[in-house]
Amino acid sequence: xxxxxxxxxxxxxxxxxxxxxxxxxxxxxxxxxxxxxxxxxxxxxxxxxxxxxxxxxxxxxxxxxxxxxxxxxxxxxxxxxxxxxxxxxxxxxxxxxxxxxxxxxxxxxxxxxxxxxxxxxxxxxxxxxxxxxxxxxxxxxxxxxxxxxxxxxxxxxxxxxxxxxxxxxxxxxxxxxxxxxxxxxxxxxxxxxxxxxxxxxxxxxxxxxxxxxxxxxxxxxxxxxxxxxxxxxxxxxxxxxxxxxxxxxxxxxxxxxxxxxxxxxxxxxxxxxxxxxxxxxxxxxxxxxxxxxxxxxxxxxxxxxxxxxxxxxxxxxxxxxxxxxxxxxxxxxxxxxxxxxxxxxxxxxxxxxxxx
Numbered sequence: 615x616x617x618x619x620x621x622x623x624x625x626x627x628x629x630x631x632x633x634x635x636x637x638x639x640x641x642x643x644x645x646x647x648x649x650x651x652x653x654x655x656x657x658x659x660x661x662x663x664x665x666x667x668x669x670x671x672x673x674x675x676x677x678x679x680x681x682x683x684x685x686x687x688x689x690x691x692x693x694x695x696x697x698x699x700x701x702x703x704x705x706x707x708x709x710x711x712x713x714x715x716x717x718x719x720x721x722x723x724x725x726x727x728x729x730x731x732x733x734x735x736x737x738x739x740x741x742x743x744x745x746x747x748x749x750x751x752x753x754x755x756x757x758x759x760x761x762x763x764x765x766x767x768x769x770x771x772x773x774x775x776x777x778x779x780x781x782x783x784x785x786x787x788x789x790x791x792x793x794x795x796x797x798x799x800x801x802x803x804x805x806x807x808x809x810x811x812x813x814x815x816x817x818x819x820x821x822x823x824x825x826x827x828x829x830x831x832x833x834x835x836x837x838x839x840x841x842x843x844x845x846x847x848x849x850x851x852x853x854x855x856x857x858x859x860x861x862x863x864x865x866x867x868x869x870x871x872x873x874x875x876x877x878x879x880x881x882x883x884x885x886x887x888x889x890x891x892x893x894x895x896x897x898x899x900x901x902x903x904x905x906x907x908x909x910x911x912x913x914x915x916x917x918x919x920x921x922x923x924x925x926x927x928x929x930x931x932x933x934x935x936x937x938x939x940x941x942x943x944x945x946x947x948x949x950x951x952x953x954x955x956x957x958x959x960x961x962x963x964x965x966x967x968x969x970x
Contacts, residue, residue: 618824624831627810633843635805639704642689648829679838700740706715707747739775757788893943900938
């Protein structure tokens with residue numbers, strides 16, 4: 615039975631909540647201010663009975679409402695549970711597509727807690743808990759996942775002292791019976807609630823939800839807290855815009871790369887089917903017949919030597935020329951510039967106009 619009552623202010627509160635618990639500043643301020651609500655949340659996340667949680671000490675407290683000069687200021691909650699277990703608790707609603715790497719980075723720094731001379735066996739367990747409004751693995755979403763180092767063949771746990779847990783607020787419908795037994799689905803709904811009516815409906819039968827809701831209402835009434843919440847939302851919008859802009863530019867560059875690769879392929883194919891041959895025929899009549907038989911793009915004659923740029927395979931061009939028993943017939947290297955000039959002139963353009 616819930617022995618905690620709503621405050622008069624919460625009882626009277628109605629309408630939309632502009633900054634709910636998914637705002638990382640509000641989340642941070644709320645659970646720093648209300649230690650009992652934090653114990654209740656950790657009880658559900660760690661599958662511990664409330665009476666098993668003797669103490670939760672936040673080791674990185676902030677001054678609630680004070681302006682934050684650094685917009686990138688981290689708002690995760692670092693805490694020590696029962697004077698032993700290290701906890702890093704974070705609310706994250708914007709997907710920067712780096713969650714696995716980000717969470718492991720935070721966890722590794724937290725786990726490395728030995729002092730000089732300490733034994734490794736005395737390393738304190740560390741757990742990073744991310745409460746996300748997106749799925750880090752969108753193709754295989756899980757509402758609440760608990761991840762440990764494990765052997766991939768025998769599934770033997772390598773160590774239980776190094777863990778990453780993720781609560782996915784975007785997939786509450788995937789909550790298991792165990793998740794529901796520990797009220798994780800209700801916590802998720804409470805975090806996402808956007809009206810005071812929703813808050814009170816969800817919180818009325820649970821003392822920890824009521825504690826959190828009362829504190830939310832109290833903080834929401836604080837102008838400075840709302841300003842900090844707005845600052846964080848502005849920052850997240852800026853980050854999303856930058857991410858989307860970079861992604862768009864990378865996509866455009868990728869399309870250009872594909873286009874250039876296709877053009878290069880076409881040029882290579884074009885180069886393969888256009889050849890330049892230098893030849894000397896025994897009489898002028900042979901020259902005229904060869905020019906009529908070949909698909910000539912360009913030709914010129916200097917003295918007795920004729921240069922022909924023709925379309926076709928190297929083998930077909932030489933066979934046609936060899937029919938006249940020429941004095942000389944050899945294939946010469948053809949540059950891309952010569953291909954361009956030949957194709958341009960065949961299309962009816964005067965290359966001099968391009969150059970001038």
